[in-house]
Amino acid sequence: MFIELVDALRCPVPHEESWLVAAAARIEHRHIVQGTLGCPVCSAEYPIADGVVDFRRGADHQAASVTGAHAEPALRLAAMLNLTDAQGFAVLLGRWGSWAEKLSAIVETPFILVDPPAGVIGAPGISVLRTDGDIPLASGAARAMAIDEVSVARADSAVRATRTRGRVVAPSTLALPEGVRELARDDVLWVAEREPAPSALITLHVRRGVIS
Numbered sequence: 127m128f129i130e131l132v133d134a135l136r137c138p139v140p141h142e143e144s145w146l147v148a149a150a151a152r153i154e155h156r157h158i159v160q161g162t163l164g165c166p167v168c169s170a171e172y173p174i175a176d177g178v179v180d181f182r183r184g185a186d187h188q189a190a191s192v193t194g195a196h197a198e199p200a201l202r203l204a205a206m207l208n209l210t211d212a213q214g215f216a217v218l219l220g221r222w223g224s225w226a227e228k229l230s231a232i233v234e235t236p237f238i239l240v241d242p243p244a245g246v247i248g249a250p251g252i253s254v255l256r257t258d259g260d261i262p263l264a265s266g267a268a269r270a271m272a273i274d275e276v277s278v279a280r281a282d283s284a285v286r287a288t289r290t291r292g293r294v295v296a297p298s299t300l301a302l303p304e305g306v307r308e309l310a311r312d313d314v315l316w317v318a319e320r321e322p323a324p325s326a327l328i329t330l331h332v333r334r335g336v337i338s
């Protein structure tokens with residue numbers, strides 16, 4: 127499976143159209159030889175073996191699960207964050223930091239963990255920041271952002287740190303912040319895309335009744 131064609135694939139389960147993410151165990155010449163494709167909407171997983179993607183979901187094909195009960199949560203999170211390559215870095219806020227190790231095992235994207243649970247430490251591909259609350263990242267620096275249950279202010283700051291069209295994932299209890307467009311939602315999470323930042327507006331000051 128040519129890695130650049132994964133973008134064109136869609137989950138065959140009847141639900142809203144959704145991209146799939148590849149977790150590649152072996153890549154040769156930009157072809158995924160062994161791995162898995164995961165659906166962020168229904169959590170189905172489709173195995174890739176010997177370069178062949180198996181989308182079959184019949185009773186005799188137990189490798190693909192559409193129940194969600196057996197789906198790998200880390201793969202689903204990787205899918206929602208669209209971590210399809212090693213470009214840039216993804217940010218995991220708060221409790222999401224617990225997922226970094228599992229995510230690192232299935233995707234090449236480096237991670238920055240902001241205030242992860244106590245005990246979470248850095249590792250190759252995993253950088254850890256401890257803060258007083260403000261997110262110390264440049265605007266648009268992150269390719270993707272997983273927001274914990276946090277204040278609206280922190281969510282806004284997290285969105286600001288996410289690049290245009292970067293994915294933002296958050297608990298469904300958090301109201302959608304300004305600057306993102308919702309892509310999908312379930313009982314637990316929503317996934318959204320960072321919208322282009324509006325260009326600075328030039329305000330025209332019309333001063334009435336003033337003779338100058």
Ligand SMILES: [Zn+2]
Pocket residue numbers: 137138139141165166167168169170
């Ligand atoms: Zn699906």
